[in-house]
Amino acid sequence: MAGLIQLSEAASLALHGMGLLATSRRRMSVKELASATGASEAHLAKVFQRLGKEGYVFSTRGPHGGFVLAKPPEEISLFDIYRAIEGEPSREYCLLRRESCPFGRCIFGCILKRLSEEFLTYLASKTLADLSGPQSNEGRGAGFEAVSMSGNLVNQFKRQEG
Numbered sequence: 001m002a003g004l005i006q007l008s009e010a011a012s013l014a015l016h017g018m019g020l021l022a023t024s025r026r027r028m029s030v031k032e033l034a035s036a037t038g039a040s041e042a043h044l045a046k047v048f049q050r051l052g053k054e055g056y057v058f059s060t061r062g063p064h065g066g067f068v069l070a071k072p073p074e075e076i077s078l079f080d081i082y083r084a085i086e087g088e089p090s091r092e093y094c095l096l097r098r099e100s101c102p103f104g105r106c107i108f109g110c111i112l113k114r115l116s117e118e119f120l121t122y123l124a125s126k127t128l129a130d131l132s133g134p135q136s137n138e139g140r141g142a143g144f145e146a147v148s149m150s151g152n153l154v155n156q157f158k159r160q161e162g
Contacts, residue, residue: 005119011085013039013047018056018081022073022128029066047085054084073128082123089120 007015017033030048034041048067051057056076057067069076083089093113094106101107 005115007082008086009039009043010047010050011082013037013044014051014081014085015078017044017048017067018051018069018076018128019131021057021067021069022076022131027060027064027066027068033067051081051084056081056084069128073132076128077124078126078128079120079123089116 016037020033020036021028030041030045033039033048034044037044048057048059052059052067052070056070058070059065059067093116094101095108095112106112
């Protein structure tokens with residue numbers, strides 16, 4: 001069963017990888033990031049190449065190479081990261097992607113629009129600096145939990161209460 005909010009694997013890797021860079025406060029290699037996120041090094045490198053083009057990370061090649069944030073964590077919102085990977089979010093809320101609903105009006109009312117807007121508002125309101133809160137006992141950073149369900153990566157953003 002898929003979760004309600006779904007992100008592409010690339011967006012999930014970007015958000016989690018950037019969170020790891022922010023909380024580690026050091027250069028991290030592709031190998032370290034891939035190991036921490038469970039992703040392939042090739043895919044992660046491609047995602048971070050895009051983040052580099054957008055000005056969010058600097059990369060260094062070589063045996064001591066890797067990625068480091070290009071801006072202070074408080075200047076990078078989760079929405080910035082999402083937009084760098086996915087582009088500008090669609091304002092299309094119809095699941096059928098039609099101009100008009102076959103029922104005359106949407107069977108979901110305005111809930112899809114409201115949930116989408118609330119999710120994007122949440123991403124815009126959180127920065128990488130917000131992730132540097134206390135670590136949980138499981139070693140997960142700042143309340144981000146990735147759950148794999150039926151092959152889809154579903155992201156649940158839970159703010160840990162301190």
